[in-house]
Amino acid sequence: MIRVAVVDDEPLVRTGLRVILNSADDLTVVVDCTGAGAVELVRTRRVDVVLLDVRMPVVDGPSVLRELKRLPDPPVVAMLTTFDSDDYVDTALRSGAAGYLMKNSTPEHLIQAVRTLADGGQVLAPEAAKRVIAGYLAAGRDDGAARRVRALSERERQVLGLLGTGLSNRGIAERLHLAHGTVKDHVSSVLAKLGGLNRVQAAVVADRANLPAARSDLR
Structure with missing residues (x-):
């Protein structure tokens, strides 16, 4: 419950x-x-x-x-x-x-x-x-998080792209054919690497970085 x-x-x-x-x-x-x-x-x-x-x-x-x-x-x-x-x-x-x-x-x-x-x-x-x-975009906010996107792994960029669409962890797991726990670990890692952002702020970074919704063909 x-x-x-x-x-x-x-x-x-x-x-x-x-x-x-x-x-x-x-x-x-x-x-x-x-x-x-x-x-x-x-x-x-x-x-x-x-x-x-x-x-x-x-x-x-x-x-x-x-x-x-x-x-x-x-x-x-x-x-x-x-x-x-x-x-x-x-x-x-x-x-x-x-x-x-x-x-x-x-x-x-x-x-x-x-x-x-x-x-x-x-x-x-x-x-x-x-x-x-x-x-956020009009203000041109950049506390370094956008630059850190380049340091993410390809899988982490996939996860960030899907965060930008507002999907939950379970939704991301279904899209990428991953275990729910694995996605939770990826999300935590992404948010930490972006400087401790929350999910909403990370979604804005994904939008600014023009990250596409992730493909499900990366294994």
């Missing part, structure tokens, strides 16, 4: 998300709470994926996210919000969020997004994805 936490200041929203997520056989909501006290609850309940509202009174989403990322074994976090401004997207991703979803997502999309997050993938609402790619 994928253990999920829903952190939102509105009880009605939390209830609705709990009903939607618990309707899937492989998901269970083990925490629903506001921002205050969320970090301790997530830590003690061994949560896999956190859906975290951005705007909350007392303790807002970015503050909770930063605290969660300091945990010894942090969960995967996606921001779930009605706001899609550049500032919110940028703040969330720079703070370590693996996804950014809008609250008008369909139940089916939300369930699949949680599965993707749990499997190491990243999820971005279309509104957010356009801004992330455009913003």
Whole structure:
């Protein structure tokens, strides 16, 4: 089971998300709470994926996210919000969020997004994805990660190319006909060699480096 936490200041929203997520056989909501006290609850309940509202009174989403990322074994976090401004997207991703979803997502999309997050993938609402790619490329950001692409092995460049398409580890494994654990090792190696980037940042590097979606014929 994928253990999920829903952190939102509105009880009605939390209830609705709990009903939607618990309707899937492989998901269970083990925490629903506001921002205050969320970090301790997530830590003690061994949560896999956190859906975290951005705007909350007392303790807002970015503050909770930063605290969660300091945990010894942090969960995967996606921001779930009605706001899609550049500032919110940028703040969330720079703070370590693996996804950014809008609250008008369909139940089916939300369930699949949680599965993707749990499997190491990243999820971005279309509104957010356009801004992330455009913003990073327009700013010409280059902290050395793009140059490090050339130092990757051919297999690692394949994996990075598929990261750029948003595939989860399982999806990459299926595309390359590799074991799931092998792909996890490759992804970890790629992110480390790119300077400790997260998956979303690595996807931007793949886009900038013009890496194609990997072929499955390399053994």
